[in-house]
Amino acid sequence: MLPRIIFCTAFFLAVVAVILLALFSPIPHQSGNNSSRPWLALSLYIQQPGANMHQVAPPSDAGALVFHRTLTEGPENTSKVVGKAQGFIIPIQNFAQSAFNIIYLTFNTGEYTGSISIQAKDIAQKEKDKLIVVGGTGSFAFARGLAVLSQTDSKNSTYHIKLHLKFPNRSQTIPG
Numbered sequence: 001m002l003p004r005i006i007f008c009t010a011f012f013l014a015v016v017a018v019i020l021l022a023l024f025s026p027i028p029h030q031s032g033n034n035s036s037r038p039w040l041a042l043s044l045y046i047q048q049p050g051a052n053m054h055q056v057a058p059p060s061d062a063g064a065l066v067f068h069r070t071l072t073e074g075p076e077n078t079s080k081v082v083g084k085a086q087g088f089i090i091p092i093q094n095f096a097q098s099a100f101n102i103i104y105l106t107f108n109t110g111e112y113t114g115s116i117s118i119q120a121k122d123i124a125q126k127e128k129d130k131l132i133v134v135g136g137t138g139s140f141a142f143a144r145g146l147a148v149l150s151q152t153d154s155k156n157s158t159y160h161i162k163l164h165l166k167f168p169n170r171s172q173t174i175p176g
Helices: 002-024
Strands: 037-047 066-074 079-090 102-108 113-120 127-140 143-154 158-166
Touching: 066 102, 102 127, 127 158
Parallel strands: none
Antiparallel strands: 037 066, 037 158, 066 079, 079 102, 102 113, 113 127, 127 143, 143 158
């Protein structure tokens, strides 16, 4: 009879412990700026880093185009700088569709820190290019989406980039 009482008491205490843990456990905290919204839209401008710099067109037989530009909130070159845009594009015909053609947008503001990777293999030098966002880090971790790139000022080589980002459901866990 005593073992049965001990078993019932232990079972009862285990059930009470599970119920108390379920009631008083802290709710998991979701970190990051994008955890509460699945979509994010940003409108930014890619500009030459200096006000008086002029773009030099690469030779037609260039092996690769590497660039480093400033990312601003507005179209003026005096607008607030929010980060930088860097890229590596191989314009040679055999590599024009290469997965190595990438544009990196790096942010360092109070609201966003991290980077976005944009696949630039379908740039066609037309009025608007629609590119694919293939990932990100920091505030943009695992971002996917669309980047619409259009040139706003050919004289200063200023580009407008509209980002439409989607973030994965962060409540899911990765198995393994």
